[in-house]
Amino acid sequence: MVQFSNWDILRNLIFAAEWTIVLSLIAFVGGGLVGGCLLVARLWRGGWVNHVFNGYVQLFQGTPLLMQLFLSYFGLRLLGVEVSVWVSASLALTLYTSAFLAEIWRGCVAAIPKGQWEASTSLALSFGEQLRHVILPQALRIAIPPTVGFLVQVIKGTALASVIGFVELTRAGNMIANVTYKPFTVFAFVGLMYFVICYPISLYARYLERKTHVARR
Amino acid sequence: MSLAAETAPVAPIVEIAGLRKSYGTNEVLKGIDLKVAPGEVVAIIGKSGSGKSTLLRCINGLEEFQDGSLTVDGKPLLTDSPGAMRELRQRVGMIFQSFNLFPHLTVGRNVMLAPTLVKKRGKAEAEAQAKALLERVGLADKFDAMPDQLSGGQQQRVAIARALAMEPAVLLCDEITSALDPELVGEVLRVVERLATEGMTLLMVTHEMAFARKVSSRVVFMHLGRVHEIGPPSEIFGNPQTPELKQFLSSIHE
Amino acid sequence: MNAQLDFLAVLSDWPMLLVGVGWTLALTAMAMAIGLVVAVACGWVRNEGPAWLAAPVAAYVEVIRNTPFIVQLFFVFFGLPSLGIRLSPTFASVLAMTLNLGAYGAEIVRAGLLSTPKGQIEAAQSLALTRFQVFTRVVLPPALKRVWPALVSQIVIVMLGSAVCGQIATEELSYAANVIAAESFRTFEAYIVATVIYLLLAISLRRALNWAGPRFIFGR
Ligand SMILES: Nc1ncnc2c1ncn2[C@@H]1O[C@H](COP(=O)(O)OP(=O)(O)O)[C@@H](O)[C@H]1O
Ligand SMILES: [Mg+2]
Numbered sequence: 001m002v003q004f005s006n007w008d009i010l011r012n013l014i015f016a017a018e019w020t021i022v023l024s025l026i027a028f029v030g031g032g033l034v035g036g037c038l039l040v041a042r043l044w045r046g047g048w049v050n051h052v053f054n055g056y057v058q059l060f061q062g063t064p065l066l067m068q069l070f071l072s073y074f075g076l077r078l079l080g081v082e083v084s085v086w087v088s089a090s091l092a093l094t095l096y097t098s099a100f101l102a103e104i105w106r107g108c109v110a111a112i113p114k115g116q117w118e119a120s121t122s123l124a125l126s127f128g129e130q131l132r133h134v135i136l137p138q139a140l141r142i143a144i145p146p147t148v149g150f151l152v153q154v155i156k157g158t159a160l161a162s163v164i165g166f167v168e169l170t171r172a173g174n175m176i177a178n179v180t181y182k183p184f185t186v187f188a189f190v191g192l193m194y195f196v197i198c199y200p201i202s203l204y205a206r207y208l209e210r211k212t213h214v215a216r217r
Numbered sequence: 218m219s220l221a222a223e224t225a226p227v228a229p230i231v232e233i234a235g236l237r238k239s240y241g242t243n244e245v246l247k248g249i250d251l252k253v254a255p256g257e258v259v260a261i262i263g264k265s266g267s268g269k270s271t272l273l274r275c276i277n278g279l280e281e282f283q284d285g286s287l288t289v290d291g292k293p294l295l296t297d298s299p300g301a302m303r304e305l306r307q308r309v310g311m312i313f314q315s316f317n318l319f320p321h322l323t324v325g326r327n328v329m330l331a332p333t334l335v336k337k338r339g340k341a342e343a344e345a346q347a348k349a350l351l352e353r354v355g356l357a358d359k360f361d362a363m364p365d366q367l368s369g370g371q372q373q374r375v376a377i378a379r380a381l382a383m384e385p386a387v388l389l390c391d392e393i394t395s396a397l398d399p400e401l402v403g404e405v406l407r408v409v410e411r412l413a414t415e416g417m418t419l420l421m422v423t424h425e426m427a428f429a430r431k432v433s434s435r436v437v438f439m440h441l442g443r444v445h446e447i448g449p450p451s452e453i454f455g456n457p458q459t460p461e462l463k464q465f466l467s468s469i470h471e
Numbered sequence: 472m473n474a475q476l477d478f479l480a481v482l483s484d485w486p487m488l489l490v491g492v493g494w495t496l497a498l499t500a501m502a503m504a505i506g507l508v509v510a511v512a513c514g515w516v517r518n519e520g521p522a523w524l525a526a527p528v529a530a531y532v533e534v535i536r537n538t539p540f541i542v543q544l545f546f547v548f549f550g551l552p553s554l555g556i557r558l559s560p561t562f563a564s565v566l567a568m569t570l571n572l573g574a575y576g577a578e579i580v581r582a583g584l585l586s587t588p589k590g591q592i593e594a595a596q597s598l599a600l601t602r603f604q605v606f607t608r609v610v611l612p613p614a615l616k617r618v619w620p621a622l623v624s625q626i627v628i629v630m631l632g633s634a635v636c637g638q639i640a641t642e643e644l645s646y647a648a649n650v651i652a653a654e655s656f657r658t659f660e661a662y663i664v665a666t667v668i669y670l671l672l673a674i675s676l677r678r679a680l681n682w683a684g685p686r687f688i689f690g691r
Binding site: 058059063064065066067068074075078152157159160162163170173174182183184185186187190191194195198202 | 533534536537538539540541542543545546549550551552553554627631632633634635638645648658659662663665666669670673674
Binding site: 116 | 277278279307310318319321331334335380383
């Protein structure tokens with residue numbers, strides 16, 4: 001048996017953390033795009049789109065992310081597409097992220113007074129112009145802190161991709177723990193690495209939140 | 218003057234016939250008929266909840282109505298056609314009780330936004346126009362200020378300039394001084410009065426009875442979703458016909 | 472490729488699913504019972520507790536909030552035995568869920584405590600109540616009431632998160648789905664059924680807690 005020093009463990013975990021970060025970014029960017037489109041569709045059409053939107057959010061917020069990953073993994077295979085675990089994990093995490101971001105952003109847009117819509121409507125602005133020049137610039141300001149805060153949830157969420165075999169930080173931790181017989185050290189390190197990635201983002205989100213609060217007063 | 222307006226050969230700029238509007242089962246407008254000639258100043262008075270705001274909001278399509286017809290400049294209101302609505306809204310400006318300036322844009326940009334986007338005006342031209350309009354409402358020096366640096370009266374005057382920038386044929390004013398401290402009401406009313414004397418067509422909901430009496434060519438008294446009484450201000454204020462109007466006026470004069 | 476879905480094969484194993492649901496709810500109930508106490512205690516410490524306690528509590532809260540639940544679970548279940556602390560899967564699950572809920576709940580409770588009007592505390596003090604009485608009788612109940620919806624959301628999140636506990640062979644709902652999937656070869660259907668059950672559980676749990684909170688947990 002090979003002897004693993006703590007440094008060996010840490011080095012291997014750092015390599016694996018790269019994939020945690022890549023997967024997080026895919027989910028965050030993809031989820032942002034899908035969530036943004038959902039929200040725009042809802043703002044544009046209302047009516048039945050509202051129900052679809054609410055159902056979508058409810059579905060992804062009301063079921064375990066782990067189940068979403070399983071369904072993505074086995075569902076894609078059932079469809080006959082033999083895809084890599086990259087695709088399954090990215091798909092599930094993107095949809096999961098999109099539901100949460102769409103809901104967060106919906107709240108931010110709802111916080112913009114109705115009068116802003118009415119004033120821009122009465123000035124003959126089209127829906128797209130209203131969104132681009134009046135609503136989004138204002139909504140964006142309040143949306144940034146919770147959005148950054150949600151990035152932490154996404155990063156932690158990627159840990160579940162380990163269960164369907166995606167090798168990232170947690171999966172690497174499992175594998176290393178199995179060969180080193182040092183589960184305590186390994187999982188402490190794994191936790192530490194997540195903390196090192198997430199904590200600064202949490203602090204930054206909190207800082208942004210305080211800043212927007214002060215600015216709005 | 219009002220009689221002249223009724224019989225004048227000029228086409229009405231706003232023509233409302235049999236307008237009905239409900240929220241759910243609550244009928245708020247129960248058949249409104251009203252013609253407004255170009256250059257007329259119509260004051261709309263009445264108790265809170267009588268449907269004054271709803272009527273104004275129907276005229277520029279912020280609310281859809283269920284029955285009746287509404288034309289502006291001879292063109293019917295087609296709420297299901299966004300293109301037609303944009304055309305119409307370029308002819309109808311609206312000023313709100315709560316100003317509704319865009320807080321993230323400077324005063325100048327507030328005024329320039331719609332002309333540059335909708336009328337595709339060049340930046341220099343839009344800027345010159347915005348400066349002229351701000352000058353007209355007495356705020357030439359506030360071009361680069363942010364809305365939250367202004368008093369309520371100043372904000373409302375910017376809102377007027379912003380609406381005028383689209384060169385509307387009709388201006389709708391919904392209680393535009395109600396959110397203001399008493400000492401700021403005058404500066405806004407003076408701007409409106411000047412617009413009236415310059416020939417702008419105005420439909421204004423107001424609680425400033427002295428102002429309505431002085432500036433308007435006709436007064437509409439709304440009650441329970443209907444035009445209950447209509448006539449020149451001297452008649453409406455000096456010789457009210459219905460008990461409802463009498464009661465309303467006496468409740469104001471308290 | 473077999474595109475025909477067969478849910479009956481999965482649903483016929485309903486006793487197994489039922490046991491899974493039972494365990495999921497039991498884990499959640501235990502985590503909730505202890506986790507809320509932890510949350511209140513930590514929320515209090517962070518607000519007005521002694522500094523020597525506030526620092527470690529803050530560290531606990533931040534560590535939990537900035538690491539994934541699955542890692543916390545693995546640490547408890549696989550890591551702690553190295554220290555001679557050997558826990559059953561069920562116990563490890565409850566412990567991890569409790570720690571998790573305690574940390575998130577602490578922040579929620581703290582926000583609720585912070586929004587207590589000063590006058591209420593002063594009024595209570597002027598009635599010669601002890602510090603403990605002021606907290607438990609005057610400050611805490613209305614604070615909990617204010618933040619109850621947020622706490623309910625967090626409890627639902629912990630319930631959904633407990634799906635991970637199947638990974639250490641805790642026999643909750645997702646574990647039942649794993650077993651049924653393996654036995655029936657109806658993997659996709661098994662997880663669909665489990666997911667639908669989770670959704671129903673989430674909706675009913677939220678309803679039930681929103682209903683029960685004002686009646687049993689903080690009075691009126
Ligand atoms: N968005 C709305 N939804 C439901 N009812 C409304 C809405 N807006 C106004 N109403 C109702 O319509 C009636 C007329 O309102 P409004 O036109 O604002 O009256 P006014 O401006 O004369 O005070 C009121 O009874 C009010 O409750
Ligand atoms: Mg009104």
